[in-house]
Amino acid sequence: MGYERSVSAGNSGLSPETVWSIKMPELRFGRDATDELAFQLRDLGVGDDAHGLVVTDENLVDIGHAGRVRAHLEDAGFAVDVYDESEREPSVEAVEDCISFVRDETGEAGYDFYVGLGGGSCMDTAKATRAVIANGGGPLDYVAEPTGEGNSLTQSGEPLVLMPTTAGTGAEISPVAILSVPEKQIKEGISSGHLRADAAVLDPTLTTTLPPDLTAKTAMDALGHAIEGYTTHEYDSLLRPEDPSERPVYAGRTPLTEMFSEKAIDLLSSNVRAAVHNGDDLEARERMLQGALFGAIAGLTAGASLCHAMAYPVGNKYHTKHGETIAVLTPASTIDYNSASDPARFAKLAEMFDVDTAGMTNREAADALKEQYIQLQRDLNVLPSGLTELADITADDVDWLAKQTVETQDRLLRCNPRPVTESDVREIFLDALRNWEE
Numbered sequence: 001m002g003y004e005r006s007v008s009a010g011n012s013g014l015s016p017e018t019v020w021s022i023k024m025p026e027l028r029f030g031r032d033a034t035d036e037l038a039f040q041l042r043d044l045g046v047g048d049d050a051h052g053l054v055v056t057d058e059n060l061v062d063i064g065h066a067g068r069v070r071a072h073l074e075d076a077g078f079a080v081d082v083y084d085e086s087e088r089e090p091s092v093e094a095v096e097d098c099i100s101f102v103r104d105e106t107g108e109a110g111y112d113f114y115v116g117l118g119g120g121s122c123m124d125t126a127k128a129t130r131a132v133i134a135n136g137g138g139p140l141d142y143v144a145e146p147t148g149e150g151n152s153l154t155q156s157g158e159p160l161v162l163m164p165t166t167a168g169t170g171a172e173i174s175p176v177a178i179l180s181v182p183e184k185q186i187k188e189g190i191s192s193g194h195l196r197a198d199a200a201v202l203d204p205t206l207t208t209t210l211p212p213d214l215t216a217k218t219a220m221d222a223l224g225h226a227i228e229g230y231t232t233h234e235y236d237s238l239l240r241p242e243d244p245s246e247r248p249v250y251a252g253r254t255p256l257t258e259m260f261s262e263k264a265i266d267l268l269s270s271n272v273r274a275a276v277h278n279g280d281d282l283e284a285r286e287r288m289l290q291g292a293l294f295g296a297i298a299g300l301t302a303g304a305s306l307c308h309a310m311a312y313p314v315g316n317k318y319h320t321k322h323g324e325t326i327a328v329l330t331p332a333s334t335i336d337y338n339s340a341s342d343p344a345r346f347a348k349l350a351e352m353f354d355v356d357t358a359g360m361t362n363r364e365a366a367d368a369l370k371e372q373y374i375q376l377q378r379d380l381n382v383l384p385s386g387l388t389e390l391a392d393i394t395a396d397d398v399d400w401l402a403k404q405t406v407e408t409q410d411r412l413l414r415c416n417p418r419p420v421t422e423s424d425v426r427e428i429f430l431d432a433l434r435n436w437e438e
């Protein structure tokens with residue numbers, strides 16, 4: 001039986017959802033948590049003479065983080081290989097390269113454990129690689145049709161631990177790996193509970209080396225997760241599936257979402273200036289990493305929505321970074337367009353961003369939220385003022401972007417709290433060309 005978004009959808013014989021659940025990797029958080037990686041792996045059942053792979057990129061080798069992790073694992077008695085060719089916003093081909101590396105080094109069985117070290121791209125490469133090694137074939141077998149075969153993952157594979165070096169993407173807890181398909185100019189996700197890591201080790205000392213612009217951009221991604229989670233539809237606006245295994249991975253907002261969103265917004269909005277302007281401020285870095293984690297727990301279990309849906313076609317065509325794309329799109333999409341779905345909720349959000357809403361209507365509070373959010377971006381000094389500054393995007397480009405969003409991002413658009421048409425998306429893209437005058 002088909003699974004539809006709305007409780008009023010047809011005579012499906014299904015009743016409204018009454019249950020929510022949350023699945024999470026084991027979490028280990030704090031300064032020098034890296035020193036507990038070997039303990040974490042053993043706790044997941046990794047044996048003493050195990051041979052593992054660290055999936056990372058050249059930059060993290062140069063900075064020394066990959067060497068630190070490798071030395072720690074070797075000191076603990078493990079044999080370790082390092083794959084340092086993860087690419088930013090990885091293509092299907094880039095993941096195939098990592099899978100080939102694993103098969104060349106170890107055969108079909110693969111490594112005894114995997115560590116993904118880096119930003120979202122390294123972590124997604126590690127997630128997709130482990131999944132394909134465990135389930136056989138190649139990445140496209142598990143990408144949704146028509147781009148891929150749409151097969152389901154049935155195995156999780158050997159233990160995987162993720163270690164973020166940015167505070168933002170939430171890839172360390174999400175059940176998704178985003179892969180680009182350059183010839184089609186689209187991004188596709190492999191989405192499955194089997195893709196999720198077994199554990200995440202979050203060490204703020206690995207994030208102090210992140211330069212100001214990347215700190216700001218990943219922070220805006222994290223804030224986006226928190227705000228989108230807080231404002232998406234409630235879990236009980238869906239239908240309850242006949243079999244719990246059919247419940248979607250993005251199942252709507254729960255009481256847990258609210259709690260984590262609120263804390264995430266507080267931590268991120270009150271520490272991002274310090275982290276961007278003084279990267280060595282370890283206390284601010286720690287709070288940012290915590291805020292990003294909480295934002296991901298909120299947004300990436302409830303489901304990201306319109307802003308993320310619009311960001312993927314932009315990133316794919318113009319090769320912009322995910323976080324900066326989220327930053328320029330959030331005011332027009334998540335705040336301006338979606339606030340009509342539940343103005344009182346957006347007024348509460350304004351309060352979370354320290355707007356004094358006394359005497360304001362909900363609509364005025366939502367407008368003030370937008371101004372406050374834009375001011376935060378301007379204070380960081382490294383973010384583009386809109387799509388035009390981001391990638392020379394003009395009104396002429398908007399039709400294509402809107403069409404792509406609607407045609408390829410149904411998975412996320414279904415989560416949006418306000419219904420959205422292609423012409424709505426076009427208007428929102430136009431609004432996002434310029435958020436402020438430079």
Ligand SMILES: [Fe+2]
Binds near residue numbers: 221224308322
């Ligand atoms: Fe994101």
